[in-house]
Amino acid sequence: MANVLVVDDSSTMREIVSSYLQQHGFEVTLATDGRDGLLQLKADPGIKLVISDVNMPNMDGLAMAEKIRTEQGNKQVHIIMLTTEDNPVMRARGRAIGVTGWIVKPFRGDAVLGPFKKFCGLV
Template sequence: MAHVLVIDDSSTMREIVSNFLSQNGFDVVQATDGRHGLEQLSKDPSIKLVLTDVNMPNMDGLTMAEKIRNEQGNKSVHIVMLTTEDNPVMRDRGRSIGVTGWIVKPFRGEAVLGPFRKFCGL
């Protein structure tokens, strides 16, 4: 089963996304912010996709993505931002970090199943 890490400070959003992915064959781990996400990713090297919000307390999603790529040296995990932010400057920063994709909320699960399955080797 493909491992996906869902990170959002909103428990409602985490549950919506996690439940949808679980119902569609993904093994989901959750985190409440970027710091917690880094911990989860460190504990589980089988995670192939990180789906994260940008704006969160303690550590935002873009900073976390930088740490995944630069400090942890993890270039293989796919990182997709799921956010209300549609700012071109933020998107450019994400691209320069190595963010794989950018989805503006609301989450439309059916539209991303194909790419997510590909990212996870399903």
């Protein structure tokens, strides 16, 4: 059972983020886009943190976050957007949907390790 879901259409980013998290005690599941992310989240009730890109084919990260909160009714999972987007309008849309945090790439694991561990109950 995973405690983190990493959603990104870039295999390189999925590998960078998942490798870092696994080295620090997280169990990680991967998804290639928002649609795949919803399926993975539904299949594993142990996921406590979703780290997602915004811009992806099939379903973007914000649409996925909205479906997590509305269609799946999941208010407990923390959702972090890890993206190149630094647009205030997008950030505001994310907050309105229920996104927990927004990180502009590149991924700096040491800067977020503490909060991620708290989100997943590893502290």
